[in-house]
Amino acid sequence: MDDGFNEFLHVPARLAIVALLAPTSWTEFGFLRDAIPTSDSALSKHLSSLAAKGYVEVRKDKHAGGRRTLIRLTPDGRQEFRRHAAALERIVATARAPQGGEPDG
Amino acid sequence: MDDGFNEFLHVPARLAIVALLAPTSWTEFGFLRDAIPTSDSALSKHLSSLAAKGYVEVRKDKHAGGRRTLIRLTPDGRQEFRRHAAALERIVATARAPQGGEPDG
DNA sequence: CGTGTTCTTTCCTCTTGGGAAAGTACGTGG
DNA sequence: CCACGTACTTTCCCAAGAGGAAAGAACACG
Numbered sequence: 001m002d003d004g005f006n007e008f009l010h011v012p013a014r015l016a017i018v019a020l021l022a023p024t025s026w027t028e029f030g031f032l033r034d035a036i037p038t039s040d041s042a043l044s045k046h047l048s049s050l051a052a053k054g055y056v057e058v059r060k061d062k063h064a065g066g067r068r069t070l071i072r073l074t075p076d077g078r079q080e081f082r083r084h085a086a087a088l089e090r091i092v093a094t095a096r097a098p099q100g101g102e103p104d105g
Numbered sequence: 106m107d108d109g110f111n112e113f114l115h116v117p118a119r120l121a122i123v124a125l126l127a128p129t130s131w132t133e134f135g136f137l138r139d140a141i142p143t144s145d146s147a148l149s150k151h152l153s154s155l156a157a158k159g160y161v162e163v164r165k166d167k168h169a170g171g172r173r174t175l176i177r178l179t180p181d182g183r184q185e186f187r188r189h190a191a192a193l194e195r196i197v198a199t200a201r202a203p204q205g206g207e208p209d210g
Numbered sequence: 211c212g213t214g215t216t217c218t219t220t221c222c223t224c225t226t227g228g229g230a231a232a233g234t235a236c237g238t239g240g
Numbered sequence: 241c242c243a244c245g246t247a248c249t250t251t252c253c254c255a256a257g258a259g260g261a262a263a264g265a266a267c268a269c270g
Contacts, residue, residue: 065245088196
């Protein structure tokens with residue numbers, strides 16, 4: 001498995017995060033937390049690890065009555081996600097196979 | 106995630122196993138072990154857990170100079186794999202999105 | 211019955227995902 | 241400027257589980 005399969009991104013929670021980030025630009029922390037769903041702490045830790053890998057970028061924004069944390073994929077993160085998605089695609093393709101193979105005994 | 110996403114099958118090694126089994130019928134233990142690749146013990150344990158879930162069926166076959174263990178997906182296993190694959194397909198689809206969303210600040 | 215082959219099980223280690231709760235940072239209202 | 245609330249972040253902790261090594265078991269063959 002040295003195709004684009006990415007064990008780090010493969011973790012369900014992280015897969016969910018990047019899948020949510022992929023089609024949009026800056027996304028709110030709270031939105032991700034509600035959509036996943038997971039605890040604040042778990043999400044925060046995943047985002048930290050994603051940021052440490054350079055897969056996401058984090059920004060703090062002023063908001064009416066407080067701050068909000070915004071997240072988006074970096075180009076690198078997007079590319080890694082695409083590569084992993086392509087690897088998954090190959091796997092998914094086998095599920096569509098009509099079950100050929102040699103017959104049993 | 107109460108679509109067909111299956112955390113048990115999602116584990117890379119198990120995903121690899123069922124993906125290899127899906128397009129064929131009875132498959133040899135040795136073939137799987139070499140293809141994955143993993144140790145005998147790890148593969149054996151994965152196959153046991155898959156069998157315990159009713160996802161695969163195991164058969165022992167006489168062979169010139171010994172026995173061979175043959176494995177195949179059960180209809181149930183195939184269906185679960187397909188459901189999981191469909192869930193992955195939805196995720197993979199987001200990777201193809203052209204990054205719309207609102208622009209940054 | 212001894213031996214080799216092919217798995218299987220046991221033992222152990224180490225990673226890690228995740229929640230709870232404490233901590234931090236900052237904005238707001240008083 | 242301080243008290244307070246909100247929005248995360250970090251620490252602490254635990255349990256699950258993946259995986260290798262090595263011992264074990266089952267069976268065919270000579």
